[in-house]
Amino acid sequence: xxxxxxxxxxxxxxxxxxxxxxxxxxxxxxxxxVAAGRLNDYVQDLSLLAAMGMRIVxxxxxxxxxAEQLRLRGVEGRYANGLRITDEVALECAKEASGxxxxxxxxxxxxxxxxxxMAHSSVRVISGNFIVAKPVGILNGVDHxxxxxxxxxxxxxxxxxxxxxxxxxxxxxxxxxxGEAFNLAMExxxxxxxxxxDADKLIFVTEASGVPALKGADxxxxxIGEISEQRAKDLLASDKLSPDxxxxxxxALRACEGGVARAxxxxxxxxxxxxxxxxxxxxxxxxxVEETLESLRVAVADDMGGILAIIKPLExxxxxxxxxxxxxxxxxxxxxxxEHDGVIFxxxxxxxxxxxxxxxxxxxxxxxxxxxxxDGERLLxxxxxxxxxxxxxxxxxxxxxxxxxxxKRGFRVSSIDELPEDKRAHYNWARRSQVLVxxxxxx
Numbered sequence: 400x401x402x403x404x405x406x407x408x409x410x411x412x413x414x415x416x417x418x419x420x421x422x423x424x425x426x427x428x429x430x431x432x433v434a435a436g437r438l439n440d441y442v443q444d445l446s447l448l449a450a451m452g453m454r455i456v457x458x459x460x461x462x463x464x465x466a467e468q469l470r471l472r473g474v475e476g477r478y479a480n481g482l483r484i485t486d487e488v489a490l491e492c493a494k495e496a497s498g499x500x501x502x503x504x505x506x507x508x509x510x511x512x513x514x515x516x517m518a519h520s521s522v523r524v525i526s527g528n529f530i531v532a533k534p535v536g537i538l539n540g541v542d543h544x545x546x547x548x549x550x551x552x553x554x555x556x557x558x559x560x561x562x563x564x565x566x567x568x569x570x571x572x573x574x575x576x577x578g579e580a581f582n583l584a585m586e587x588x589x590x591x592x593x594x595x596x597d598a599d600k601l602i603f604v605t606e607a608s609g610v611p612a613l614k615g616a617d618x619x620x621x622x623i624g625e626i627s628e629q630r631a632k633d634l635l636a637s638d639k640l641s642p643d644x645x646x647x648x649x650x651a652l653r654a655c656e657g658g659v660a661r662a663x664x665x666x667x668x669x670x671x672x673x674x675x676x677x678x679x680x681x682x683x684x685x686x687x688v689e690e691t692l693e694s695l696r697v698a699v700a701d702d703m704g705g706i707l708a709i710i711k712p713l714e715x716x717x718x719x720x721x722x723x724x725x726x727x728x729x730x731x732x733x734x735x736x737x738e739h740d741g742v743i744f745x746x747x748x749x750x751x752x753x754x755x756x757x758x759x760x761x762x763x764x765x766x767x768x769x770x771x772x773x774d775g776e777r778l779l780x781x782x783x784x785x786x787x788x789x790x791x792x793x794x795x796x797x798x799x800x801x802x803x804x805x806x807k808r809g810f811r812v813s814s815i816d817e818l819p820e821d822k823r824a825h826y827n828w829a830r831r832s833q834v835l836v837x838x839x840x841x842x
Contacts, residue, residue: 411768412678414705414742419677420452422599423561427589430460431606432667433500441604442507444673445566446522454561456592458569459504460585464496465489480538481642485545485582493582497570501526504568523565529553530588532573532581547573547581549588552595586650594657601654601662602673607643608666609685610634626687628655651687661740662687680739680769695781698734698746703727705743706734709764718800719762720830727762734762735781737774744769747778749785752819756792758782759822763796779808787839793817794839797832810835 426445432438449455465483469476469492477484485493508522532547550573560567569592571583586603593601609622610631626634631652634640640648644664651662665672665684676682698706706727713719727734730748737745745765751758760782765774786794795818796805806812813836815826826832 407767411766414708415678416451418741419448419599421454423454423456423596424448424600424602425456425458425589425593425596425598426673427458427585427601427603427605428460429585429603429605429667430462430464430496430500432604433459433461433503434463435667437667438503439507439510440670441667441673442504444671446508447674448677449522449564449566456557456561456567456569456596456598457504458585458589458592459497459500459571461493461496461500461571462585464500465492465582468492468495479541479543481646482535482538482543482546482584483582484541484543487545490545490580490582493572494580497572501568501570508566523563524568525560525563525565526568526570527556528574529557529567529569530573530583530592532575532583534575534579534581545579545581547575547583549573549583549591550575552592554592554595557592557596584646586646590650590654590657590659590662593654593659593662597658598654599660600677601651601659602676603647603651603662603664604667604673605643605647605664606667607641607647607664608668609664609683610640610644610648623685624681626685628652628687631687648685648687655687660688680744680766695735695737695777698731698736700728700731702734702736702738702743702746703731705738706736706746706762709743709746709766710762713764717830719764720797720827720832722762735778735785737765737778739769745774745778747782749782751786751789751791752821753789753791755819756790757819758786758789758791758794760786760794760796775804776808783837783839792839793836795834795836797830797834799830799832802833802835805835805837808837810837 428441432441445455445457466476469489472488474488483489505524508524529552530549531551533550535543535546535548557567569588571585571588573581573583590601610626611622631648635645635649647664651664654662663676663684663686665676669683672683676684707724710719714721733750734746734748736743747763748761749758750761763775763778783794798805813834815823815834817836818834
């Protein structure tokens with residue numbers, strides 16, 4: 400990466416850093432991640448998030464480690480109703496596996512090797528009996544013994560630890576008021592903790608690549624990047640997901656219905672998947688939201704900073720004409736913006752001349768990181784819709800470098816004679832902008 404690319408990248412992720420500082424993220428690390436030797440990589444990434452001011456709760460899984468402990472003892476694991484039956488032997492295996500992983504995690508967070516992301520870090524890890532559990536009991540005639548579910552999360556103590564700057568570490572074990580220990584599912588602990596803390600994000604780092612779309616006609620599948628709660632319910636009801644994807648999606652949905660703002664399912668096989676999911680527009684996994692995360696709406700005053708961040712580089716390059724920023728703020732309701740997870744990625748404005756039934760589309764700009772994804776066309780359609788709603792018959796743009804983009808979308812080359820009178824009087828002859836006009840018709 401050269402210097403220009405680095406600066407461009409850092410500027411692109413800065414809005415996310417501002418948006419996420421002080422937020423609470425609950426991160427569930429699948430036991431398969433530990434078994435694959437990826438623990439150090441993800442600890443370094445989570446330490447980076449903590450250093451940027453995010454409050455991190457880590458919940459680790461231990462399913463393959465428990466299975467390995469049982470194998471070494473010559474005991475076959477037993478399952479029913481999609482849950483492990485945890486007898487005395489399996490409970491001891493769960494304790495051993497969780498204890499070993501917890502120590503490995505604490506050691507990984509404690510490292511400070513030079514020339515690594517952990518250099519000069521000082522991460523405190525706090526764990527404890529934060530989870531109160533209850534037994535699953537007898538399901539369909541099968542006693543699940545020491546298999547449990549989360550009854551209560553000590554959110555007050557966890558918040559106190561987070562406010563002190565520590566990373567909180569939770570194991571998939573819970574304890575009853577009578578002192579019994581129960582083997583819990585990591586997914587249950589993570590989603591219950593996220594709900595109890597009213598977390599901003601729940602992130603599962605898993606062996607699954609995300610939630611796959613149902614197979615197309617060609618037999619191919621793809622990961623669904625953004626899933627509404629209703630679509631999640633439909634996918635779960637279809638009974639066509641793999642058991643892993645089904646379990647993660649079910650718990651993600653439970654968390655979102657319980658008040659968690661966002662739930663993510665990302666693959667641990669993709670290096671840095673948590674960072675890519677958080678700091679890239681489209682991420683690398685599946686994200687569950689109450690409603691579609693990307694919105695196209697009329698701008699408000701708080702959007703001004705995001706709008707200026709997009710258009711200023713284009714003004715500096717001469718692609719957009721410079722505008723008085725104070726006047727832009729006064730005209731903020733004339734702008735439409737595309738927002739994704741609280742970050743502005745595109746904008747355009749409509750300035751109307753109702754007496755001549757014509758409007759100007761100005762300041763059409765899209766963040767370079769997401770160009771070629773159709774946002775420019777969406778903004779154009781939104782401006783056209785607003786123009787028609789105001790009874791305008793034509794739309795014009797003034798451009799010096801993007802004429803062909805507009806020609807492909809129904810504009811025609813015109814002259815300043817077709818501009819409204821006031822615009823003709825203030826036409827910038829030094830820029831010699833090309834005049835393009837589109838007839839809006841009645842659509």
